[in-house]
Amino acid sequence: MSLVIYNTLKAKKEEFNSLNKNKVNMYVCGVTPYGPAHLGHARCYVTFDTIRRYLEYKGYKVKYIQNITDIDDKIIKQSQQENIPWKDLSEKYWQDYIVVMNKLNIKDMDCYSSVTSRYPRATEYIQEMQKIIQALIDKGFAYAVDGSVYFSVRKFNGYGQLSHRDFEGMRSGVRIKIEEAKKDPLDFVLWKKAKEGEPFWPSPWGPGRPGWHIECSTMSLKLLGETLDIHGGGADLIFPHHENEIAQSEAYTGKKFVNYWMHNGFVTINKEKMSKSLGNVFNLKDIFEKYQNLFKFYNESQIGQIVRLFLLSQHYRSPVDFFDDKLEQAKKNWKKICFTLEDVELDYHNAIEKGYDLDILRQDEIIDKIINEFEHAMDDDFNTARALAVVHKFINLINERIGIEEHLPWLKLAREKMIGLLDNILGLKYMVSGVLRDFDGIKIIKYKKDREQARKNKDWPESDRIRSELEKMGFVVEDTPQGTRLRRKR
Numbered sequence: 001m002s003l004v005i006y007n008t009l010k011a012k013k014e015e016f017n018s019l020n021k022n023k024v025n026m027y028v029c030g031v032t033p034y035g036p037a038h039l040g041h042a043r044c045y046v047t048f049d050t051i052r053r054y055l056e057y058k059g060y061k062v063k064y065i066q067n068i069t070d071i072d073d074k075i076i077k078q079s080q081q082e083n084i085p086w087k088d089l090s091e092k093y094w095q096d097y098i099v100v101m102n103k104l105n106i107k108d109m110d111c112y113s114s115v116t117s118r119y120p121r122a123t124e125y126i127q128e129m130q131k132i133i134q135a136l137i138d139k140g141f142a143y144a145v146d147g148s149v150y151f152s153v154r155k156f157n158g159y160g161q162l163s164h165r166d167f168e169g170m171r172s173g174v175r176i177k178i179e180e181a182k183k184d185p186l187d188f189v190l191w192k193k194a195k196e197g198e199p200f201w202p203s204p205w206g207p208g209r210p211g212w213h214i215e216c217s218t219m220s221l222k223l224l225g226e227t228l229d230i231h232g233g234g235a236d237l238i239f240p241h242h243e244n245e246i247a248q249s250e251a252y253t254g255k256k257f258v259n260y261w262m263h264n265g266f267v268t269i270n271k272e273k274m275s276k277s278l279g280n281v282f283n284l285k286d287i288f289e290k291y292q293n294l295f296k297f298y299n300e301s302q303i304g305q306i307v308r309l310f311l312l313s314q315h316y317r318s319p320v321d322f323f324d325d326k327l328e329q330a331k332k333n334w335k336k337i338c339f340t341l342e343d344v345e346l347d348y349h350n351a352i353e354k355g356y357d358l359d360i361l362r363q364d365e366i367i368d369k370i371i372n373e374f375e376h377a378m379d380d381d382f383n384t385a386r387a388l389a390v391v392h393k394f395i396n397l398i399n400e401r402i403g404i405e406e407h408l409p410w411l412k413l414a415r416e417k418m419i420g421l422l423d424n425i426l427g428l429k430y431m432v433s434g435v436l437r438d439f440d441g442i443k444i445i446k447y448k449k450d451r452e453q454a455r456k457n458k459d460w461p462e463s464d465r466i467r468s469e470l471e472k473m474g475f476v477v478e479d480t481p482q483g484t485r486l487r488r489k490r
């Protein structure tokens with residue numbers, strides 16, 4: 001089956017065809033780092049990271065660009081409040097962003113055109129922006145007034161095509177700040193005159209800084225070319241940000257800007273919209289700290305996987321509602337997945353010790369069918385909710401077969417394939433709890449052998465002592481005709 005994507009521009013699902021065979025150019029609006037990263041950021045970047053991973057899984061070479069808006073009114077205001085230079089402020093919160101995104105297992109942006117995958121900062125593209133602004137003035141799409149430059153939306157045919165609104169709808173749909181200098185309230189700023197004491201760059205129109213919209217048009221043009229395969233962002237960016245990006249870019253190049261526009265839904269908190277004014281914006285750092293202490297499950301990076309699993313449990317276009325119970329459910333699901341995979345590992349280590357060859361099975365019909373089902377769900381506009389249902393079905397099937405010796409080669413193969421789906425596509429990094437890997441692992445194996453020896457010697461007190469040690473470490477100990485069998489306590 002071919003991949004189908006919901007395209008906001010067409011307001012329907014369409015078959016995906018990239019401009020260049022096997023390559024995808026993808027741009028996602030990045031953050032304005034003036035505060036800690038929150039759940040809304042997590043939703044957006046987990047969504048597009050998963051989309052990118054799936055495209056890569058399907059064989060596309062994906063060039064993924066995500067910008068940093070490192071100069072902005074909000075940054076200037078916050079830098080005055082924290083009394084540090086704007087550059088330091090945006091860098092500080094950018095570093096904060098990187099830390100939490102790593103915990104969510106978000107892939108680093110990969111910019112093949114540069115040596116390092118350094119995220120492009122708006123302030124590094126001021127000259128290119130000025131060039132485009134000047135061209136827009138020359139072409140009659142923009143005008144300079146009193147040190148600022150505005151884009152004249154009525155000059156651009158097709159304004160409103162993305163948000164599916166007419167001019168009347170736009171006026172009533174958004175709060176429009178009346179600025180004297182604008183010819184039309186809907187016109188938007190391309191170059192903003194600097195106020196006293198604000199950072200500025202010299203320009204033909206006077207000292208100032210770029211408007212937000214022109215940053216994305218410029219960086220995507222510069223780094224990906226005139227037409228993008230996919231442009232993504234939160235649904236709140238459709239109007240006016242993305243509408244304005246289309247107007248500027250297409251007015252400038254005369255070519256189609258984006259083939260597939262993709263937008264992720266909101267995060268709500270107990271069914272209320274997350275917003276600064278309601279005071280219900282959850283910082284990721286706080287969430288990680290709180291639930292890490294609450295869950296005490298594995299190591300710290302596991303909490304990032306649990307949040308990611310929670311976010312993927314809804315289709316990316318649906319709103320996702322956050323509250324404690326939901327995260328608790330995601331934890332249970334993740335624990336079940338991890339412990340199942342560990343149980344398989346414990347079993348086949350037993351078997352390998354006894355000299356079994358478990359690599360005799362390289363392909364299996366049942367597993368292939370499950371993977372097909374998973375791909376089918378992802379091909380349908382990246383339906384991770386359905387894909388996760390397939391994962392759970394797969395996990396249940398594995399659980400049914402655990403402990404049955406003849407299924408060991410199947411279980412080993414199933415475990416490998418499952419980790420492939422989780423890690424490569426859903427970005428859920430499965431990590432063993434330490435069993436069989438580190439010091440604890442060595443201790444466990446030793447306990448297991450000692451206990452088997454004790455049972456051979458009919459030394460029951462010693463056998464019971466070791467059993468209780470293993471139980472303290474979180475294992476269920478079973479005595480089978482093949483010897484001691486360990487499972488993770490669920």
Ligand SMILES: [Zn+2]
Binds near residue numbers: 029030216245
């Ligand atoms: Zn943007």
